[in-house]
Amino acid sequence: MPTFLAYTSPAAGHLFPLVPGLLELQQRGHEVHVRTDPALVAGVRRAGLAAQSVDPRIAAIRPGAGGSGRGGEQLRDGYRALLDRAGRDGPDAERAFAETGADVVLVDTLAYGAAIAMERRGAPWAMTLPSLLPLPEPGIP
Numbered sequence: 001m002p003t004f005l006a007y008t009s010p011a012a013g014h015l016f017p018l019v020p021g022l023l024e025l026q027q028r029g030h031e032v033h034v035r036t037d038p039a040l041v042a043g044v045r046r047a048g049l050a051a052q053s054v055d056p057r058i059a060a061i062r063p064g065a066g067g068s069g070r071g072g073e074q075l076r077d078g079y080r081a082l083l084d085r086a087g088r089d090g091p092d093a094e095r096a097f098a099e100t101g102a103d104v105v106l107v108d109t110l111a112y113g114a115a116i117a118m119e120r121r122g123a124p125w126a127m128t129l130p131s132l133l134p135l136p137e138p139g140i141p
Contacts, residue, residue, distance in 0.1 A: 001028075001029045001030045001031070002030055002031075002103035002104050003030065003031040003032075003033070003100060003101055003102050003103050003104070004022070004025055004030055004031070004032045004033070004102060004103070004104050004105075004106060005033045005034075005035065005096055005097060005100045005102035005104070005105045005106065006018055006022055006032065006033070006034045006035070006036075006105075006106040006128070007035045007054075007089075007093045007096060007105060007106065007107050007108060007111055007114045008034070008035065008036045008037075008054075008108040008111065008128070009085070009089075009108045009109075009110040009111050010036060010037030010038075010039075010040075010054055010058060010059035011037065011110070012037070012040055013130060014108050014109075014110065014128075014130050015034070015036050015037070015040055015044070017130040018106070018128055018130070019044070019047055019049070022034065022049055023047065023048060023049065026048070026049065031050075031100075032049055032050065033049075033050045033051070033052070033096070033100040033102065034049050034050065034051040034052070035051070035052055035053070035054050035092070035093070035096045036051060036053070036054060037053070037054065037059050038053040038054070038056055038059055039059070041053050052096070054089065054092055055088055055089075055091075055092040057088055058085050058088045058089050058092060061081050061084050061085045061088075062081065063077075063078040063079075063081035063082055082110055082112065083112065085110075085111070085112075085113065086111075086112035086113030086116070087113060088113065089111045089112070089113040089114045089117075090113030090114060090116055090117040091113075091117070092113075092114070093105070093107070093111065093113070093114035093117045093118065094117050094121070097117075097118070097121070097123060102123070103124065104123075104124045104125065104126070105118050105123055105124070105125040105126075106125070106126055106127075106128050107125055107126070107127055107128065108127075108128050108130075109127050109128060109129045109130075115127060
């Protein structure tokens with residue numbers, strides 16, 4: 001059975017919507033590993049999944065934290081923070097991939113560096129999105 005690695009951005013709202021699906025994969029006999037915010041690791045383990053922290057330097061970068069900008073400036077600051085994370089989450093995801101021996105990697109939509117690292121590696125990966133699909137398609141509001 002394949003081994004899955006779920007690599008999330010350090011945000012509870014991006015992790016916890018995945019947990020039921022990850023538990024189902026585990027129930028079906030797959031090995032599942034999670035990399036997430038250091039503050040969330042204990043909760044994931046209590047839920048029954050193997051979990052470790054992303055590099056704490058990633059979690060320390062909080063988009064929007066302490067920003068006093070408004071409108072476009074605030075949006076730019078948030079994106080800048082996410083791109084700062086990308087420089088760290090790519091190498092961190094590479095380490096997690098090597099440590100877990102994952103066959104499939106599930107990468108959070110905000111873990112840009114991790115997505116690039118998995119694509120560059122040629123690893124089977126998919127992007128996870130904890131909200132409604134923001135792409136216009138017929139029948140999607």
